[in-house]
Amino acid sequence: MTDSASPFSGRVAVVTGGGSGIGRAVATRYGAGGGTVVVCGRRREPLQETAEQIRAAGGRADAVVLDVRDADAVATAFATVRERHGRIDALVNNAAGNFVCPGEKLSPGGWRAVIDIVLNGTFHCTRAAADTMLGQGSGSVLSVIASYAWHGHPGTVHSAAAKAGVLAMTRTLAVEWADRGVRLNCIAPGPTETAGAGAALWAEPASRERVLASVPQARTAGTGEIAEAAAFLLDDRAAYITGEVLTVDGGQWLGKQVYGTPLAQVREAGDDRR
Numbered sequence: 126m127t128d129s130a131s132p133f134s135g136r137v138a139v140v141t142g143g144g145s146g147i148g149r150a151v152a153t154r155y156g157a158g159g160g161t162v163v164v165c166g167r168r169r170e171p172l173q174e175t176a177e178q179i180r181a182a183g184g185r186a187d188a189v190v191l192d193v194r195d196a197d198a199v200a201t202a203f204a205t206v207r208e209r210h211g212r213i214d215a216l217v218n219n220a221a222g223n224f225v226c227p228g229e230k231l232s233p234g235g236w237r238a239v240i241d242i243v244l245n246g247t248f249h250c251t252r253a254a255a256d257t258m259l260g261q262g263s264g265s266v267l268s269v270i271a272s273y274a275w276h277g278h279p280g281t282v283h284s285a286a287a288k289a290g291v292l293a294m295t296r297t298l299a300v301e302w303a304d305r306g307v308r309l310n311c312i313a314p315g316p317t318e319t320a321g322a323g324a325a326l327w328a329e330p331a332s333r334e335r336v337l338a339s340v341p342q343a344r345t346a347g348t349g350e351i352a353e354a355a356a357f358l359l360d361d362r363a364a365y366i367t368g369e370v371l372t373v374d375g376g377q378w379l380g381k382q383v384y385g386t387p388l389a390q391v392r393e394a395g396d397d398r399r
């Protein structure tokens with residue numbers, strides 16, 4: 126077991142898409158927990174900003190420019206992390222691309238753009254991290270999905286299909302690698318305040334209102350709340366948890382289970398009862 130104030134002390138994590146949003150928050154949390162963090166993504170500047178923020182807070186961090194779609198570049202980058210830091214204890218598959226488009230209008234290129242980042246990129250990184258994790262006999266892989274991996278979502282067929290694939294990959298490899306010390310889990314955030322999601326999914330005030338109305342807790346998540354849940358799954362408190370999904374969504378997806386009856390109407394139906 127590890128020191129509860131520094132659960133990641135002596136450990137090394139790679140966080141994809143660590144230059145922004147949820148990825149930056151998870152990287153920062155890992156750094157604050159005593160771990161070394163390598164953040165990667167396509168744009169150098171935001172990655173360097175994350176790494177500098179972690180270092181300014183007393184942590185250790187590197188920034189590596191990497192496109193997760195490029196399997197060879199991913200293999201090289203992970204081998205370099207292992208050479209430089211000696212080990213890889215955690216991988217957070219957070220990088221994603223998304224936009225709203227009706228299925229019948231989505232071009233093959235648009236489908237590929239999202240599948241390549243979310244599904245293929247996650248496999249490339251997981252495969253590359255496993256080279257080190259299986260060798261050292263320990264490791265934790267956490268993939269960021271969304272609840273539409275199991276219930277679907279109109280307008281994001283590419284992302285829903287990709288996240289469903291990531292969930293199936295997680296469950297499959299969790300069993301394959303369980304007796305070799307490597308755990309794989311997913312986290313499914315609900316609507317979370319990030320520039321990426323805001324621009325891609327709720328840029329218009331009306332769509333933002335619809336999103337808020339879909340959450341029983343009637344608010345979005347802060348990135349820190351998602352990072353805290355991610356930290357739990359990555360550290361030894363979760364040592365016996367593998368192949369699972371932790372949903373952190375203010376009740377959003379369960380709230381859909383009222384057979385299409387708006388909650389306000391459900392409450393009205395009980396008005397004449399005690």
Ligand SMILES: CCCCC/C=C/C(=O)SCCNC(=O)CCNC(=O)[C@H](O)C(C)(C)COP(=O)(O)OP(=O)(O)OC[C@H]1O[C@@H](n2cnc3c(N)ncnc32)[C@H](O)[C@@H]1OP(=O)(O)O
Pocket residue numbers: 221222223224225226231232233234235236238239271278284316321322325326
């Ligand atoms: C509803 C709440 C649930 C929330 C759950 C999930 C949330 C998230 O995932 S939030 C993460 C959001 N963050 C991002 O999306 C940031 C990264 N995004 C991107 O990099 C781009 O948006 C990308 C996914 C389009 C990929 O960029 P790139 O590879 O540079 O792609 P291109 O611009 O070259 O386009 C490729 C292909 O896709 C078509 N396309 C792009 N945008 C749209 C659009 N808005 N609508 C329809 N089609 C789009 C584009 O036309 C290209 O296709 P072809 O023309 O057929 O080549």
Ligand SMILES: NC(=O)C1=CN([C@@H]2O[C@H](COP(=O)(O)OP(=O)(O)OC[C@H]3O[C@@H](n4cnc5c(N)ncnc54)[C@H](OP(=O)(O)O)[C@@H]3O)[C@@H](O)[C@H]2O)C=CC1
Pocket residue numbers: 141142143144145146147148165166167168169171191192193194218219220221222223242246269270271313314315316317318319320321322
């Ligand atoms: N925010 C939300 O409401 C929700 C988010 N999620 C999931 O959370 C995760 C983070 O999303 P969020 O923080 O909101 O969005 P952001 O847009 O802030 O983050 C996406 C990150 O992915 C990186 N990225 C995109 N394409 C690639 C690529 N080809 N190679 C490497 N990195 C790439 C981007 O960096 P760069 O462009 O520099 O490459 C960026 O840092 C995603 O998996 C998303 O699906 C799930 C449910 C809800």
